[in-house]
Amino acid sequence: MPLPYLQDLRHCAGHDLDGPLAHTRPVLARLKAAKGRGEYAFLDQPDRTDDLAAIEAAASDMRRFGTVVLLGTGGSSLGARTLAALADGGGGFWPKGTPRLIVAENVDPFGFERMLATLDPADTGVLLVSKSGGTGETLAQAHAILPWLAKAGALAPRARAITEPTDNALARLARRHAIPILEHPPTLGGRYSVLSVVGLLPAAILGLDIRALRAGAAAARDAALEDPATSLPAHGAALAAALVHKGKRTTVLCPYVDALGPFAQWFAQLWAESLGKGGEGTTPIRALGTVDQHSQLQLWLDGPADKLVTIVARDSRDAGPRYPAAALADASLDWLAGRTMGDLLDVSWRATAETLARRGRPVRILTIRTLDETTLGALLMHFMLETVIAADLFGVDPYDQPAVEDGKKLARTYLKGMGAGG
């Protein structure tokens, strides 16, 4: 399979990548040697076929509903949001005949109750997702939604849980209600789980081609591990390292594709949690073109010179409505005459890149011919690899998130110490 995306570093030529690129050699070799051996679980998800039957059976059961609510947060939700945008275009425009997916991540009681008030329990399926099975928000949501769902009958046919195979609170809750459990791969970290059942079950419910997602990811992985000289993720990681040495500690991901809006949010978690430790890391900014040209671009161009901007662009020339001069009926719109909406999008990202480059601000461009499951799978794998390789260059462990545990413990201490409720 030809790689379904390209990476253009032309506008980063002023930054010496050769040094950091040489340092990616050992980690690439390590990843390549580990492939297929289960050592890095995210690396092996694309080749799995053992879990497809269970995913597809569960998806078939859940497709009966008009709405599927996914309860999960962070690594359990952002991958699903990213894949779901292939179905709804990122704007909530669900195709007829498939359920819409609602991802509930927070424990805002006002938001949660408003959601339930607009849904019909008889036409709603529920996914309960927590790797550890102990995520406080997800358990609190689950204990609120299941009684509501039960109003419309037995829970077992209308809910599925995804958790690791331990005796945890979510697993016990599921078993108590005879809700089938799908196994979260126990060695797979949440933010690397998008190509496992965690992302693929919601994707399959929405009618996406989950085999193609994995195939695209496998192609991107295999190309990436061959040789640092041609490895796109290694170049991306080397660029991040080179820029950190120059004090550029902010990394903007700006797709010019509506359906990749949630992808930038998924990336932000991946990058922030994997690299932000021990004073290291760079800060991800999620953006979307063209709207952020009218929101954040001024800062990127003329604020502190501390950013890398990565644009993701789809070939859109000649796409969408075309504007004949007669239809425009306005001489001041001569720049649009004869062009299409897609032409306008195309020149928009090109001009943004060029303008950034002229001001000496580094900008990288990833281009895709189309956005489909294969391409999205490849992009997901690209950024997982880039993150893991960058972690090696930064000298941090990409798989842990030690600092957030303090807050979780403190929250539970506070809860226990609250005065008795009503």
Add this chain to the structure above:
Amino acid sequence: MPLPYLQDLRHCAGHDLDGPLAHTRPVLARLKAAKGRGEYAFLDQPDRTDDLAAIEAAASDMRRFGTVVLLGTGGSSLGARTLAALADGGGGFWPKGTPRLIVAENVDPFGFERMLATLDPADTGVLLVSKSGGTGETLAQAHAILPWLAKAGALAPRARAITEPTDNALARLARRHAIPILEHPPTLGGRYSVLSVVGLLPAAILGLDIRALRAGAAAARDAALEDPATSLPAHGAALAAALVHKGKRTTVLCPYVDALGPFAQWFAQLWAESLGKGGEGTTPIRALGTVDQHSQLQLWLDGPADKLVTIVARDSRDAGPRYPAAALADASLDWLAGRTMGDLLDVSWRATAETLARRGRPVRILTIRTLDETTLGALLMHFMLETVIAADLFGVDPYDQPAVEDGKKLARTYLKGMGAGG
């Protein structure tokens, strides 16, 4: 009116605010003297009543539709998104009996055509919003949607335009189709326009109390301009300045309120475009609790010490579903027993703040008793004032965005240079 929000700077005690605070005295005096004189248009929007009849008449016309599509971008869209979240809770949960608002900002032809494919032109109203009337994206969208809308009949009763009173391309388009035009205040910058017709027409369509929005903003403004010693926006701006001097150039806005998700996006434009110039400015990060505890918090706690985190929290104790121990039926959930979902939210932001503070990371907390029009109006005015005051401390002009003009010109040059289309 008592101020509907509080600001808690307890966890910023290590940063000397007195110096920068003293420097806010002249700008506060200038703003106070200018009030009511039209010199800073955003300052005077809250007191306006002359535009209410036109806004309410247009809203009444547009409320007939199941969907209203707003075409606009940046300052023309983000305020509307922010207000609309009071109606849909930030999650697309529209109340019965009011239209849903779709905000179309981008020129992704695939996204745009998908949107139109899911809508019924006979049940759709359209708002066309561009201050200058020359915004490329909005004009391109308008020239695509109006022929579609015309399939269901005359355009005049089903569309409204908002633009400044000049002979511009949007105004000409509207006049050609007899679409009524509401006046964008000509001296009011887009990112400061949320309390004008730009934000209030969509808000009124959605059934919000636009007088209360303005009343809350007026109360926040009047309290803010009295005295630097008690001015909450002046303290916020002083904090930003104090932190910049210590190299902290990233500012996170993290509401723990689902319906304030878009508010953080509105803030990001306001802060980025107003302050990001001449190498100055700090980079806004939009976040949302609790999900970003599982996404970005690791970085904020343990990555580079370059961030201020601002939490916005609503009083949620005792709100939402309560969890009796018997219902939980799981001893490992003892921390939740007897508590509510709102209690969990409450301890979540408190624990996040405390954990950040213990690591010496500055954190500011804004608390609100409830989220309604009055409160949101006050928060919007708070941040507009904080931005303008910070601009004075940074020595930049908060009302321009000079750098982005280059890209706009370049895009049009590229378009004109494209080969002839089909």
